[in-house]
Amino acid sequence: MRILLISPDLMSTSKLAGLARDADGLLETLRSLNEKPRSSHYDLVLLDLQAFRDDPAVLVAKVCVLLDSLPEKNKLMKVVAFGPHVHKQRLDDAVAAGVDESVSRGELFGSFPALLRRWLPSLPRKDG
Secondary structure (H helix, E strand, O other): OEEEEEOOOHHHHHHHHHHHHHOOOEEEEEOOOOOOOOOOOOOEEEEEHHHOOOOHHHHHHHHHHHHHOOOOOOOOOEEEEEEOHHHHHHHHHHHHHOOOEEEEHHHHHHOHHHHHHHHOOOOOOOOO
């Protein structure tokens, strides 16, 4: 399982890298939307709304352009925005702009294995 995290936040990057590793996944991080992904295929893209000041619609549009440039675009790839629960409007705006789902940071960090099963049901799972 390949996950692309778009966030300059080192705390989120570190925490999600560990969660991805525990789920037998590989996490790649882009610190800005001007960077190019190293891989050509992802199963999941996580967009940290708190880390960027742009309007969620602008952020989602930039992510879509970035993903459309991938040579091996995964048709089943999920794009999920996350941010503080108190920024519910930004989370809702990201969904309205085209992400598959949005979740709070607490939900993402606290329920990562369950969320992966929901977002990527066809991926093999580690027992435990």
